[in-house]
Amino acid sequence: MSIFKQVMTELANGQRSPAFSDTLEPDQYGLVYVGGEISVYTVIEAYTKGCFPWTGSHPVPWFSPDPRLVLFPKNFRASRSLRKLARQKKFKVRFDADFRAVMENCAAIPRKGQKGTWITENMKETYCELHDMHIAHSVEVYQNEQLCGGLYGLTFGHAFFGESMFSRVPSTSKLALYVLCVVLAAKKFDFIDCQQITSHLMRLGAVPLSHREYMKRLNRTLAAESHHESWEGYLRSVSRAGSFEKSRGDGIFVA
Template identity: 45%
Template sequence: MYFLDQELYFPPVEKANSEGLLAVGGDLSPERLLLAYSSGIFPWFNEDSLILWWSPDPRMVLYPEEIRISKSMRKVIKSDNFSVTVNTSFESVVENCASIVREGQNGTWITHEMKSAYLKLHERGIAKSYEVWEEGSLVGGLYGVDLGHIFCGESMFSKVSNASKVAFIRLAQDLQQKGYKLIDCQLYTDHLASLGAREISRESFMEQLKA
């Protein structure tokens, strides 16, 4: 495991341990975050922890053309109960992702420092959000880092059933139209798998990231 200082540098992702932990320390400056995502690395740590940088193997991804929309979700989308916007309420999406109660988790990894860092990326047009609305209220959404050919998903939230799925499906459909290679989902969850995401090797992920 590599200990970072102020130098803008990351070791090769192959140096990560078996759990995917690559490095500790450094900062969350826009420049370091952009270098991290461009290098197949992302931060994930608790409030009272040093900054931890990860590059797991395997990597959970979704190829936009493989988005899986169930019959029930097609009905939800056609019902027009939800409306979707892009990049209109980034800060609110991040706040909701940080505060939403998640089963099996105590607290959040989206610390104040993380919020501030991603807001700076958003101001540079790099971090983006999808918002889902119901009767004028924000009920779901997601945010991530847009590298121009790969979208690195960071977090999503849902206050009502299916809201986060609507956001993710819309993201996948938009990226497919734009010719993006994939959505980086980072780590396996049943929720993501149900939407068509799957694990690939880190080597394969890095090849597509660098292409």
């Protein structure tokens, strides 16, 4: 039995004490709980109950924004410049090639209006454990074999829960998200959880959902079989099937 199924079964049967209430309600800022710890078990429970850790610093704040931003993979808006960037084949795109490096880069990239990083060491270790369990995944973009952009997140059911992205070369995080959307659309995923509302993600096709609507979609997707396996071959399989050419008209250099 996978760790995900184990946690869900134990919670359902009362064999594991829940870290969070089943009826979490966000306040005006989206905060639902403060406290607890960052661990494989609490993170799995949190995401399946609609919340996530804002940071790993104690006391840990857990959030469930209302409204919640989601992106339906087929609705991703690839601009003309992004399509051109993909066609240039300057970059190689890989899945699950170097998860820790993606997290490290996301933590190191300066963010406007932020001091330091919310991606603490305990978060790195826990999410890397989740990656080893094939629950957390990364998309990497390389130029001349140097990691220059990417993103990471978790998957439960037929949903991908985006955590963070970075670019060291302009537009490479958008390229990573674009490729992820093509693959997830081909794999019949329901949605990508983008967490917070940003104008940048809304321009790419993301839309806000109320807390009630988000939870309804979340519970529905959690009933589907999770893709808890290595995603290293996902991109190649989708490319061989012609999904990029058929659905987007772009040729992505798949490593």
